[in-house]
C-alpha cells in the first residue's frame with residue numbers, strides 16, 4: 001500500500017517559490033487502478049515523481065509498502081524504487097540506439113539478476129505486450145503504440161508492485177491509446193497497482209478510481225463512474 005499524509009513539496013528558483021504539493025494526502029491500496037487528473041500545473045507530475053521516489057518531499061509522511069520513506073538515504077531510495085516501481089512516460093523514453101531486447105534489459109541490469117534470468121524476463125515481458133517477435137528491431141522501426149508497449153515491457157520486466165504512468169497515451173492516436181489502455185487494464189487485473197496521470201477524461205473513467213488534483217491537493221476522489229469495479233472502490 002502507498003500512503004501519503006499531508007505531503008508538501010516546494011520548488012525554489014531564484015525568483016519564485018512554488019508550492020507544487022500542499023497537504024497532499026492519499027491512500028492507494030494494493031491492486032488499485034487510480035487515475036489522476038487536474039489542470040496543467042496542479043501538481044500531478046510532482047505527485048507521481050514523489051510517489052515514485054524520483055523526487056524528495058519537504059514535509060508530511062509517506063509510507064510505501066510499510067516502509068517509511070522519509071528516513072531513507074538516496075541509495076536506499078534508489079534500491080526501493082528499482083525493486084518496487086516501474087515507470088512509463090508520454091514520450092516512451094526508449095534508447096534509440098538499442099534494440100528492443102537491450103532496451104528492456106537496461107533497468108534489469110541494476111537489479112542484480114544474472115544473464116539467464118534477465119533473458120527470461122526480457123522475453124516474457126516483450127511476449128506479454130505482443131512484441132516477442134521483434135527483439136532485434138529498433139524503436140524507430142515501430143509505431144508509437146508499439147514503442148509504448150516496449151516501454152511497458154521494460155517497466156514490467158522487473159516485476160514491480162507499482163506501475164506509475166505519466167500521460168501514457170498522450171502521444172498516441174485514439175486506436176493506439178485504446179489498445180495501450182486495454183493492456184494496462186490487463187496488467188492491473190493480474191495484480192499490479194497502477195497510478196496513471198492523464199488529461200483524458202474518457203480514459204480516467206475506465207479506471208477503478210479517480211482523483212482530481214487542484215493547487216497541489218487532492219480536491220476530489222472516489223470511484224470512476226463507468227468502471228466495472230466502481231461500486232467496490234474505496235474512497236480516500
Ligand SMILES: Nc1ncnc2c1ncn2[C@@H]1O[C@H](COP(=O)(O)OP(=O)(O)OP(=O)(O)O)[C@@H](O)[C@H]1O
Nearest residue numbers: 011012013018020039040041042043044045046047
Ligand atoms: N523542477 C521544478 N522547478 C520549479 N518548479 C517546478 C518544477 N517542477 C514543477 N514545478 C512547478 O510545480 C507546479 C506543479 O507542476 P507539475 O509538473 O507537477 O504539474 P502538472 O499538474 O503535472 O502539470 P501538466 O499537466 O502541465 O504536466 C507547477 O507550477 C510547476 O511550474
